[in-house]
Amino acid sequence: MDALVGERRISYDARGLSEPNADVPHVSEIAGTSAVFDAKDLTTRQINLELRSLIYEQGITDVTVRNPGSKHSIGVAILHRANITYEGSLGYFACGLVDGPQITIKGRVGWSSCENMMSGTVVVEGNGGSLTGAAMRGGDLVVKGRVGARTGIDQKGGTIIVLDSVGSTTGFMMQRGRQIICGDAGPGLGDSMYDGAIYVGGKVKSLGVDCVPGEWTDADTELIERKFRIYGLGTPPSFQKFVCGKLLYNYDNLEPSERRIVL
């Protein structure tokens, strides 16, 4: 399909994308159930096709992706158990919708990484962009660097651990799950959150609407120590806990069955 802009012709495929139809590139070096491939000269689509072919069709359980080059939408919707290591940074929408894999990213991730993640683990060695773990439903997401704004927006489950600081409106409209922030938190922490818990080790610039300090329990201590032990994060700092004040929304107007539907 061609679109005419002035005197220049710009070509798009039927979906409006400039990337042509891609086949599985079959570029991996395979040894037993392990595979390695270099993504430097592959498009996003080719990388994802290669990953899916290895994990879904060839029975590979350990995949290493070299030179991902900060490309977007890498490793999305991997629904099998497998160990995946990215040797480098990923771009926007990395590892979204994953359900089961154990992922290590030896670099940073762009905006909206692990969006709608269902289960499994993702460990990011570097920094994260904004919207990290947006609408996450389960699993553990560990970012060893700093993270941008709106971390865990609309989070519905799972645990997000950030070893450094987070930006504004972290936990905005969070519904369930936990966030363990070791550094500082920007303004509007937990704004309009429905439920869940946010633990902050550093300073909080300001709390968002209906976010209030929560009561610390032994279960909180156990949770944090267990997560730090699992991911080899050393001794946890002391944290403040923040929860929903449950004043913003008219919870009393909902029947228990309705609450279960809404939340």
Place this chain on the structure above:
Amino acid sequence: MCGIAGIIYRTGAQNVGKDMIAMLQSMKHRGPDSTGYALYGPGAKDTIVLRYKLADANDPRDYEFADRLAKHRKQVEERIAQAGAQIVKVEAETDYAFRVTVRYAGDLKTLADLIEDVPMAEVLSIGHTLEIIKDLGDAETVGGQYGLDGFMGTHGIGHVRMATESDVDISGAHPYWAYPFADVAVVHNGQLTNYFYWRRRLERNGHRFQSECDSEIIAVYIAEKMSEGATLEEAMRASLEELDGVFTYICVTGDALGVCKDELAAKPLVLFESDDVVAMASEEIAIRAVIDHEINTYDPYESEVLVWTL
């Protein structure tokens, strides 16, 4: 959506044209409508470079189009002379956009106003080192059309535009020159919600606006603050209080480059700093287009203003 990028070299002039083309082309998906560059070359002490256009690439080419262009071009050159400027060189990179080197020590507003009094004429930039080049199409198309892949300079910014609230034309493309202040330009990703307030206020101070684009406000706002004595950083910090909306913008002068994010950090920017270069873009993939190895980047937080000087 739009995408912005900037680069400043700490080791002297580099091929900033080639680097900016690569950075912006990698973000074509953020805006294929138009691409613009504000590049800072070596310049010369006794001359200024003036870039203007007389038409758009997608204007209808009627039978009288060429005659009209020639007539208007002649009028512009007469106006430049009328302002007291001496034309050193005129280069036509397209049939409708021109680069003019002039000797001129007078008031830039007078010069710009005289030129823009010619029908269809729009001054894109005036500066000792600044040159703004913008046109329809992606980064490689515009860069190739204007021969930018050999442009040597100390710093530059660029923009890929996905037109939303205004037309696909050169007037709506970024970067914006801060009329009538030399060597100041801005690229912006976001929306200003008090655009008309600031437009009316700045117009009352004698400034003119070529477009309906909110981003043009930022350039003039910053330059006016600086003309009143503020540093670039002070002017950008003031914008956090006085400009409403969601924005990330990059502002450049002849010897500095600064970035500013709104209080919600609603628009993206990824930043990379090394001993040799500072590079930034809406997406890391743009920085990786010019740095071919793994790098450590981060997103500036809300209300951050960062400035680097040469």
